[in-house]
Amino acid sequence: MSASSTTNGKTLKVRYFDIEENPTEHYLNAETGLKSWLFTVDHKRIGLMYLASIALFFFVGGVLALVLRTELFTPAENLMTAETYNRIFTIHGAVMVFLFIIPSIPAALGNFLLPMMLGAKDVAFPRLNLASFWIYSIGALFTLASLAVNPIDTGWTFYTPYSVQTGSAVILMTLGVFIMGFSSILTGMNFIVTIHKMRAPGMTWGRMPLFLWAMYATSIIQVLATPVLAITLALLIMERTLGIGIFDPALGGDPVLYQHFFWFYSHPAVYIMIVPAFGVISELIATFSRKTIFGYWAIAMSSLAIAFIGSLVWGHHMFVSGQSELSTVVFSFLTFFVGIPTGIKIFNWLATMHKGSIDMKTPMLYACIFLFLFTIGGVTGIMLGAISVNVQLHDTYYVVAHFHYVMMGGTVMAFLGGLHYWWPKMTGKMYNEFWGKISAVIIFIGFNLTFLPQFIMGSQGMPRRYYSYIEQFQTMHQLSTIGSYILGVGFVIIAVYLAHSMFRGQKAPSNPWGARTLDWMTSSPPAHHNFNYQPVLNNGAYDFHKPIADFTLGIAEDDHGHEHKGEPVKQQEQNA
Amino acid sequence: MAEAHSVDNPRLLHHFRNADQQFSSSKLGMWLFLFTEIMFFGGLFVAYIIYRAWNPELFTMAATQLDTMLGAVNTVVLIGSSLTIALAIRAAQTDKQKMIVNYLLLTIFLASVFLVIKYFEYTHKFDMGIFPGAYYTFDGIDHPKANVFFSIYYMMTGLHGLHVIIGIGLMIWLVIRAKIGDYSSQWYTPVEMCGLYWHIVDIIWIFLFPLMYLIE
Numbered sequence: 001m002s003a004s005s006t007t008n009g010k011t012l013k014v015r016y017f018d019i020e021e022n023p024t025e026h027y028l029n030a031e032t033g034l035k036s037w038l039f040t041v042d043h044k045r046i047g048l049m050y051l052a053s054i055a056l057f058f059f060v061g062g063v064l065a066l067v068l069r070t071e072l073f074t075p076a077e078n079l080m081t082a083e084t085y086n087r088i089f090t091i092h093g094a095v096m097v098f099l100f101i102i103p104s105i106p107a108a109l110g111n112f113l114l115p116m117m118l119g120a121k122d123v124a125f126p127r128l129n130l131a132s133f134w135i136y137s138i139g140a141l142f143t144l145a146s147l148a149v150n151p152i153d154t155g156w157t158f159y160t161p162y163s164v165q166t167g168s169a170v171i172l173m174t175l176g177v178f179i180m181g182f183s184s185i186l187t188g189m190n191f192i193v194t195i196h197k198m199r200a201p202g203m204t205w206g207r208m209p210l211f212l213w214a215m216y217a218t219s220i221i222q223v224l225a226t227p228v229l230a231i232t233l234a235l236l237i238m239e240r241t242l243g244i245g246i247f248d249p250a251l252g253g254d255p256v257l258y259q260h261f262f263w264f265y266s267h268p269a270v271y272i273m274i275v276p277a278f279g280v281i282s283e284l285i286a287t288f289s290r291k292t293i294f295g296y297w298a299i300a301m302s303s304l305a306i307a308f309i310g311s312l313v314w315g316h317h318m319f320v321s322g323q324s325e326l327s328t329v330v331f332s333f334l335t336f337f338v339g340i341p342t343g344i345k346i347f348n349w350l351a352t353m354h355k356g357s358i359d360m361k362t363p364m365l366y367a368c369i370f371l372f373l374f375t376i377g378g379v380t381g382i383m384l385g386a387i388s389v390n391v392q393l394h395d396t397y398y399v400v401a402h403f404h405y406v407m408m409g410g411t412v413m414a415f416l417g418g419l420h421y422w423w424p425k426m427t428g429k430m431y432n433e434f435w436g437k438i439s440a441v442i443i444f445i446g447f448n449l450t451f452l453p454q455f456i457m458g459s460q461g462m463p464r465r466y467y468s469y470i471e472q473f474q475t476m477h478q479l480s481t482i483g484s485y486i487l488g489v490g491f492v493i494i495a496v497y498l499a500h501s502m503f504r505g506q507k508a509p510s511n512p513w514g515a516r517t518l519d520w521m522t523s524s525p526p527a528h529h530n531f532n533y534q535p536v537l538n539n540g541a542y543d544f545h546k547p548i549a550d551f552t553l554g555i556a557e558d559d560h561g562h563e564h565k566g567e568p569v570k571q572q573e574q575n576a
Numbered sequence: 577m578a579e580a581h582s583v584d585n586p587r588l589l590h591h592f593r594n595a596d597q598q599f600s601s602s603k604l605g606m607w608l609f610l611f612t613e614i615m616f617f618g619g620l621f622v623a624y625i626i627y628r629a630w631n632p633e634l635f636t637m638a639a640t641q642l643d644t645m646l647g648a649v650n651t652v653v654l655i656g657s658s659l660t661i662a663l664a665i666r667a668a669q670t671d672k673q674k675m676i677v678n679y680l681l682l683t684i685f686l687a688s689v690f691l692v693i694k695y696f697e698y699t700h701k702f703d704m705g706i707f708p709g710a711y712y713t714f715d716g717i718d719h720p721k722a723n724v725f726f727s728i729y730y731m732m733t734g735l736h737g738l739h740v741i742i743g744i745g746l747m748i749w750l751v752i753r754a755k756i757g758d759y760s761s762q763w764y765t766p767v768e769m770c771g772l773y774w775h776i777v778d779i780i781w782i783f784l785f786p787l788m789y790l791i792e
Contacts, residue, residue: 121591124601189608197601198591227612231619235731243710244727246623251709252721257626261619529590 012201013556016549017533019510023523026428030528041126044526046133047112048426053136054108057099064092066488069450069481075468082467086153087168089465093156098177099140101411102269105276106222107136107187109418110215112426114191116519116526117209119200119535124193128186136183142176145169155465157266160247160258164239171240174233181226181233184272188222191215200518201555202537209517209541210286210299214279217303221268221275224311229265232258256321263314271310273407275303277374277414278345281367284417285349286542287515288364289356293542295348302341309338319390328387335385342378346371361513362436366417369444373409377402380455395465398458401451409447416440416494423498424508428525431505435497443490449483511548517541521552587763599765606769610776613739617780620732624787627724637717638725639791641706643697647789650693651781657686658778661747661771668754668764676754676767683774684747687740694737701726732784739777746770 027044037045068089071079080088111129115122123129146152146169154163154170163170195216199208236258238244245251247258278299286293293299315323315331323331349371358364380402384390393399423431453476458464462473469477511520516539522531533554539546585595592598628635664679705713708730712723750770753759759767 125605126589126591128605185612189605189612192608193601193605196604197597223608223612224615227615228619231616234735235619235623238708238727238731242708242727244731245709245724246627246727246731248709252724254626257623261622 012536014536014553015556017552017554019521019552020523020532021510022428022507023525023527025527026523026525027528028428028525039130041122041130042528043111043115043123043126043129044426044530046129047108047110049133050103050111050136051108051426053140054100054104057095057140058104061092061096061100062488062491064088064095066484068092069484071467072469072477073481075471075474083153085467086465087151090152090155091147094143094152094173094177096407097156097269097273098180099143101273101407102180102184103136103187104273104411104415105280105418106191106215106218106272107132107183109280109415109422110191110218110276111187113422113519114194114212114215115198116522116530117212117517118194118198119203119518119531119537120194120198121529121531123190124198125190129190132183132186132190135186136180139176139178139180139183142172142179144176146172146176157262158233158236159262160236160239160255161249163236164248171237174236178230178233178237181230184222185226188219188226191219192223195219200535200537202553203518204537206296207537207540208300209519210282210293210296210303211276211279211517213300214275214277214282214303217307218272218275218279220304221272221307221311225265225268225272228261229269232261232265235261256318256323259318259321260314260323263317267314267317268307268311270403270406271306273411274374275306277370277411278303278306280414280418280421281349281370282345283515283517284363284367284414284421285352286544287421287513288359288361288367289353290359290514290544291352291356291542292540292544293348294351294354295344296540296542298344299348302344305341306338309334309341313338316385316390319387320394332385332387332390336382339378339382346375346378361420362431362433362440363417363421363513365437365440366413366420369440370410370413370417373405373413373444373447377405377407377409381406393458395463396458397454397462397464400464401454401458404451404454409451413443416443419498421513422519423501424512425519425524425526427502427505428508429501429505430508430512431501432497435493439490439493439497442493443487446483446486446488446490450480450487451483453477453479453483514544514548516543516546516548516551518551585762595763602765602769603772606772610772613776613780617732617735620728620735621783621787624728624732627721627728631719631721631725634717634719634721634725636791637719638722638729639789641701641704641714641717642729642789643700644789646693646697647785650690651785653686653690653693654778654781657683657690658775660686661774664750665764665767665771668759668767669761671761673754673757673760676759677751680747680751680754680767684744684751687744687747691737691740691744694733729788733788736777736780736784739780743770743774743777746773 027042030042031040037049040046067079068085071077071085111123149172150167150169152158152163152166152168152170152173154166154168158170158174195208195212235244235246239247243251245253247253247255249255282293282299313331313334315327316335319328319332349367360368380398384393384399384402420431420436423429454462457473457476460473462469462476508524510522510524512524513520518535518537521535531554536553536555538553539550543550588595588598592601660679660683664676664683667673667675667679704716706726707713708727709723712726714722747770750759750767753766
């Protein structure tokens with residue numbers, strides 16, 4: 001009838017629970033009205049609010065990208081002046097980096113999934129979690145205000161001394177980024193504490209889904225690096241208001257110091273962007289290969305290794321900024337070094353797929369696109385880490401193509417894969433598989449058409465951030481622009497069918513993909529407090545050889561000896 | 577389950593299994609926050625180290641303009657306030673409700689003394705024309721980068737002072753809640769967390785004092 005499971009030396013009475021299919025009451029309708037969203041402390045709703053926000057900013061940043069590409073269709077003035085062009089590429093970069101990609105997987109998917117994957121009812125600090133969202137929103141308002149006042153033209157890196165001299169609204173913009181940094185820090189703190197303290201009975205570190213290991217590594221970087229960005233931007237703001245001169249050569253300061261400070265955050269920040277994507281890919285590949293993940297600990301530890309080594313490579317952004325030869329050599333070496341844990345991940349994923357029964361659903365299609373594009377992005381990154389090659393390619397389109405392959409080909413593809421994968425859990429509705437695959441293919445084609453030519457023209461010497469160019473680059477620029485339109489079409493299709501599925505989509509079963517992680521061991525959409533029982537784990541997150549029913553173990557009675565109420569007991573006999 | 581617990585302990589939030597889990601979560605969260613504070617000030621300490629390595633003579637010259645006596649008094653005051661807030665936590669653990677309030681008020685008093693002394697230090701320098709960076713007009717230090725030293729000085733002590741002000745605000749809030757009798761040996765998490773915060777503010781000053789005032 002009921003079994004017992006021993007955790008931490010205490011014996012728990014456990015039994016199997018049934019998962020309710022298509023429940024009438026769930027977190028989406030537990031409370032209603034605008035206030036029930038804006039002031040919710042439910043991590044799932046906060047995750048969805050982040051999702052809506054980042055979708056909005058991805059749209060804004062994406063439209064700006066299309067505007068830039070349209071301007072570059074010919075070397076002449078098509079849409080805007082050179083000055084406007086500078087402002088638009090700055091805003092495209094800042095919006096995509098600070099408003100979209102940094103919160104994308106951690107804050108949206110992470111918030112929604114992290115407590116459920118742990119078998120917890122919520123994150124450790126739910127009110128702080130809501131505060132993170134509000135701080136993010138306030139920061140975003142400052143950034144938008146800077147656009148209304150005088151859009152900045154410094155590039156998203158705000159390099160001094162130009163950022164001190166320009167007349168554009170640098171203070172508002174950097175204040176916005178400063179504020180959003182606190183949102184990132186608080187989310188990271190919350191996740192670390194949640195992973196340490198809120199794991200369900202039986203959820204040992206070795207049974208955690210790899211997405212959680214990735215989130216853990218990401219959170220460490222967020223807590224470690226973001227405060228340094230905060231102080232850097234605070235100094236920049238003081239530089240503009242009080243003329244403190246720490247970064248200003250005219251007053252005895254040093255502008256290269258600003259670059260060191262900035263990249264001390266912003267290089268680890270690219271791992272804030274990509275490591276959660278690794279976590280998503282681990283889930284997708286294991287589930288759709290129907291196989292225990294290959295090299296669980298190698299993947300888990302490589303996330304931490306990337307977080308650690310990735311914090312020591314910032315100097316590779318300054319090979320031509322006048323840092324010493326010794327530090328250039330050291331930073332170059334460490335940059336190669338970070339390729340090792342990343343390679344470990346790629347090979348483990350491939351080994352997981354090897355002889356698996358691969359089910360090429362849309363999320364898996366995105367995972368494969370990720371493997372392809374991210375590998376190109378990663379390998380070209382190693383090339384850029386080589387000093388002599390870097391000097392040649394510095395500030396060319398080669399760099400632009402490289403980081404778009406990593407950030408868009410990597411993070412955005414993983415994000416799309418994750419979004420499709422967890423869409424049934426979030427909304428309780430299935431997306432359209434046919435259109436899902438079509439748009440994935442369109443995005444793949446559009447992406448490569450946009451950015452492959454940029455590698456070529458970059459290697460031929462086309463500098464980045466230029467408003468005009470010489471005739472020989474026109475074909476490449478036009479291919480790239482056409483590619484970006486195709487990419488745009490792909491995203492529009494996704495937006496349409498996802499919106500359609502919310503209203504007209506098929507109802508989703510609780511576990512449409514046959515996954516084994518706890519986030520699937522609850523109804524779709526989940527109950528208000530995630531589970532109708534306190535989950536207990538006896539299996540690993542990727543034990544695909546065990547039946548799904550083995551994963552719905554829960555505590556049979558609470559600490560006071562009261563039986564849990566409200567759950568059906570049908571399945572008990574079968575599993576006892 | 578939540579209902580059963582809430583009878584036992586009204587402070588236990590629904591998503592925690594027991595009070596121990598809740599308390600240790602708060603404590604881990606606070607330690608992580610303190611870690612971010614160190615990284616935040618760390619940027620300024622790095623700027624200090626770099627400029628001092630480049631201009632060692634500037635730092636010894638400029639430090640003569642800082643009043644070591646006032647700095648020392650402030651150090652003693654802050655260390656004393658760390659003791660009094662620790663005693664406030666102790667009072668909460670031993671259910672001495674009235675002493676929680678008294679020790680917190682004493683801590684607030686000491687923090688205010690620190691700020692008053694800092695105010696006189698700042699205004700004295702302003703009178704002499706020692707402003708940060710571009711507004712620096714003092715000609716008593718014969719070094720072209722004297723302004724940068726004081727930029728770093730004002731940034732570090734100013735940011736620290738801001739933390740002191742925030743700490744006073746937090747303690748006023750604690751006093752109000754302690755007066756209603758919110759804290760007892762059953763639950764005193766906010767007092768403990770505020771104490772941790774106050775200790776980091778104290779420790780940062782303990783580094784600032786020798787680095788700024790005691791250079792020779």
